Amino acid sequence: MKPLLSQLLASAVSSLQTQGDLPADIPVTINLERARDRRHGDFASNLAMVLCKAAGTKPRDLAQKLVAALPASDQVEKVEIAGPGFINFFLSNSAWHATLGQILQQQARYGRSDLGAGKPVQVEFVSANPTGPLHVGHGRGAAYGASVADLLEAIGYQVQREYYVNDAGRQMDILATSVYLRYLDLCGETLDFPVNGYKGDYVWDIAASLHRRHGDALRVSADSLFADVPVDEPQGGDKEAHIDGLIERSRNLLGEKHYRETFDLGLETILGDIRRDLEGFGVHYDTWFSERSLTENGSVQRAIERLGEAGHTYEENGALWFRSTDFGDEKDRVIVRDNGQTTYFASDIAYHMHKLERGYERVIDIWGADHHGYVPRVKAALRALGDDADRLDVLLVQFAILYRGGERVQMSTRSGEFVTLRELRQEVGNDAARFFYVMRKCEQHMDFDLDLAKSESSDNPVYYIQYAHARVASVFRQLAEKGLSWDRDNGTAHLARLNESHEDALLISLSRYPEVVETAALSHEPHQLAHFLRDLANEFHTYYNAHQFLVEDADLRDARLNLIAATRQVIANGLGLLGVGAPDRM
RNA sequence: GCCCCGGUAGCUCAGUCGGAUAGAGCAACGGCCUUCUAAGCCGUGGGUCAGGGGUUCGAAUCCUCUCCGGGGCGCCA
Numbered sequence: 152m153k154p155l156l157s158q159l160l161a162s163a164v165s166s167l168q169t170q171g172d173l174p175a176d177i178p179v180t181i182n183l184e185r186a187r188d189r190r191h192g193d194f195a196s197n198l199a200m201v202l203c204k205a206a207g208t209k210p211r212d213l214a215q216k217l218v219a220a221l222p223a224s225d226q227v228e229k230v231e232i233a234g235p236g237f238i239n240f241f242l243s244n245s246a247w248h249a250t251l252g253q254i255l256q257q258q259a260r261y262g263r264s265d266l267g268a269g270k271p272v273q274v275e276f277v278s279a280n281p282t283g284p285l286h287v288g289h290g291r292g293a294a295y296g297a298s299v300a301d302l303l304e305a306i307g308y309q310v311q312r313e314y315y316v317n318d319a320g321r322q323m324d325i326l327a328t329s330v331y332l333r334y335l336d337l338c339g340e341t342l343d344f345p346v347n348g349y350k351g352d353y354v355w356d357i358a359a360s361l362h363r364r365h366g367d368a369l370r371v372s373a374d375s376l377f378a379d380v381p382v383d384e385p386q387g388g389d390k391e392a393h394i395d396g397l398i399e400r401s402r403n404l405l406g407e408k409h410y411r412e413t414f415d416l417g418l419e420t421i422l423g424d425i426r427r428d429l430e431g432f433g434v435h436y437d438t439w440f441s442e443r444s445l446t447e448n449g450s451v452q453r454a455i456e457r458l459g460e461a462g463h464t465y466e467e468n469g470a471l472w473f474r475s476t477d478f479g480d481e482k483d484r485v486i487v488r489d490n491g492q493t494t495y496f497a498s499d500i501a502y503h504m505h506k507l508e509r510g511y512e513r514v515i516d517i518w519g520a521d522h523h524g525y526v527p528r529v530k531a532a533l534r535a536l537g538d539d540a541d542r543l544d545v546l547l548v549q550f551a552i553l554y555r556g557g558e559r560v561q562m563s564t565r566s567g568e569f570v571t572l573r574e575l576r577q578e579v580g581n582d583a584a585r586f587f588y589v590m591r592k593c594e595q596h597m598d599f600d601l602d603l604a605k606s607e608s609s610d611n612p613v614y615y616i617q618y619a620h621a622r623v624a625s626v627f628r629q630l631a632e633k634g635l636s637w638d639r640d641n642g643t644a645h646l647a648r649l650n651e652s653h654e655d656a657l658l659i660s661l662s663r664y665p666e667v668v669e670t671a672a673l674s675h676e677p678h679q680l681a682h683f684l685r686d687l688a689n690e691f692h693t694y695y696n697a698h699q700f701l702v703e704d705a706d707l708r709d710a711r712l713n714l715i716a717a718t719r720q721v722i723a724n725g726l727g728l729l730g731v732g733a734p735d736r737m
Numbered sequence: 738g739c740c741c742c743g744g745u746a747g748c749u750c751a752g753u754c755g756g757a758u759a760g761a762g763c764a765a766c767g768g769c770c771u772u773c774u775a776a777g778c779c780g781u782g783g784g785u786c787a788g789g790g791g792u793u794c795g796a797a798u799c800c801u802c803u804c805c806g807g808g809g810c811g812c813c814a
Contacts, residue, residue, distance in 0.1 A: 534745075666753095685762085737774080
């Protein structure tokens with residue numbers, strides 16, 4: 152109904168322009184919003200206050216003229232001018248009743264639109280290094296990214312969900328080496344595990360797989376492996392130099408073939424685990440994009456060459472630098488190290504170049520807030536390549552800080568002391584986890600109280616909303632048990648019987664749903680939908696307590712059943728976009 | 738030092754493009770099950786929107802400064 156009112160106002164503006172009451176050449180954007188207070192009608196526009204300067208009249212006088220020029224509509228009962236010059240619209244009952252019909256007819260499609268016109272958009276999210284299981288910090292990015300993607304799809308974009316797999320680079324070498332060290336341990340070697348190695352149990356599991364496959368065939372003596380390697384931190388050395396030395400020795404002693412096998416075994420095992428974890432969380436991807444493929448297919452080299460040809464690189468101290476300061480970055484960045492290796496940043500330039508080449512209207516990256524310093528340099532690279540950096544949106548998700556027993560839980564993948572996403576899902580359930588994660592806007596720090604989420608599930612708003620859904624289902628079960636049935640058309644014919652204030656409130660909320668989906672999608676803020684659903688559930692519970700649905704009067708009963716059936720539909724649709732189930736029983 | 742995010746009720750947070758009297762949940766207190774699920778509902782109390790200045794018809798919202806909290810600033814990934 153909002154589009155209709157906008158049209159009416161636009162039409163009024165153009166009549167005034169024709170009459171000469173408004174300059175013809177001014178830009179007019181129709182500003183229309185839901186009135187917060189029912190006494191101000193259903194919708195309010197500040198148009199007269201915005202245009203009064205251009206018109207050279209007082210806001211209220213202009214409002215009068217606008218109202219006089221409004222075309223008639225059977226959806227509008229009356230229009231008032233109030234306060235400093237607001238134009239308030241009061242909608243007719245038939246407007247609300249039409250909404251109800253729409254919901255019952257469109258069902259799962261209600262709230263969806265074709266605003267995005269099928270334009271391709273990519274959402275890349277989570278993209279955690281496959282060096283260990285996903286932890287609860289990744290969970291927020293997963294839940295948020297999945298909902299942003301689903302919302303964009305709901306308003307008509309063609310969405311591609313992508314996970315960027317960091318299957319190259321030093322962290323993966325550290326993983327491979329950690330696996331090999333655990334393997335040697337299983338063979339009976341005695342060794343000091345490096346401070347910087349990955350210590351989680353899953354590393355033992357991968358090492359065991361390797362051992363099952365090869366027995367002791369890949370065994371070397373710990374002494375030969377550690378010989379000439381710089382000492383580790385506890386011995387007064389540098390932990391980075393120590394692990395780098397171990398990587399080098401492992402690679403040499405295993406040989407390229409078996410080193411690669413160990414590396415890939417770790418990668419595939421962990422990535423497989425991550426995939427299953429995300430699937431189980433209701434988070435689905437269209438593509439798993441390999442970082443290594445960018446090197447193998449020459450994209451990294453091509454990106455470096457393109458930057459060079461455009462004159463944006465230079466050599467210094469044996470390294471190749473990208474002059475990112477020319478594009479707004481705070482300092483220049485190395486893209487090829489003095490040892491000839493390309494940096495992670497070089498891969499990222501190639502990756503984003505490649506993304507834009509794939510033709511997306513918009514590319515959305517969802518990163519942890521700790522990567523915020525990375526945004527200017529990636530955008531700088533795109534600009535240097537001659538691409539439109541504005542096609543890239545980077546959304547930064549602040550950390551979820553975990554609390555257990557009132558104490559902050561420290562997380563570190565390498566120490567192996569962390570709460571995995573899987574543990575969280577098992578403890579609080581997918582629904583609560585998905586909902587909890589998107590309840591706050593992404594740039595808000597989040598306190599995730601594990602004890603609360605685990606023990607006091609009734610404190611979690613997701614149950615409140617699901618309960619409303621289940622209650623409607625229960626009413627329909629009771630209806631059947633009483634031998635009655637719902638005549639939807641009869642309900643539609645008697646919607647005028649819905650004249651309780653609770654019914655008005657519910658109708659208004661239901662009609663807001665498409666607007667909520669649209670703004671939540673465009674602003675990438677699923678929490679708006681979460682809050683809307685909570686409010687809607689509240690209105691339903693209030694109604695439920697105040698009035699009986701299964702009344703003797705069949706006309707009234709059917710009308711009320713239309714209303715609550717529509718409520719159930721909207722709750723199910725909204726929860727669906729958040730990846731939360733809508734149970735019929737609780 | 739520079740950059741990003743935040744500061745709204747005792748706690749956790751909403752507050753749409755600047756809009757009319759700043760809202761929820763939890764916690765506290767008082768009520769409501771013979772009736773469609775009490776995982777619910779109703780009511781009461783609770784505010785210097787961190788602070789100063791500015792922009793304008795109008796500011797929690799925009800600009801600026803200060804204070805406080807979290808995070809980030811590698812030839813790491």
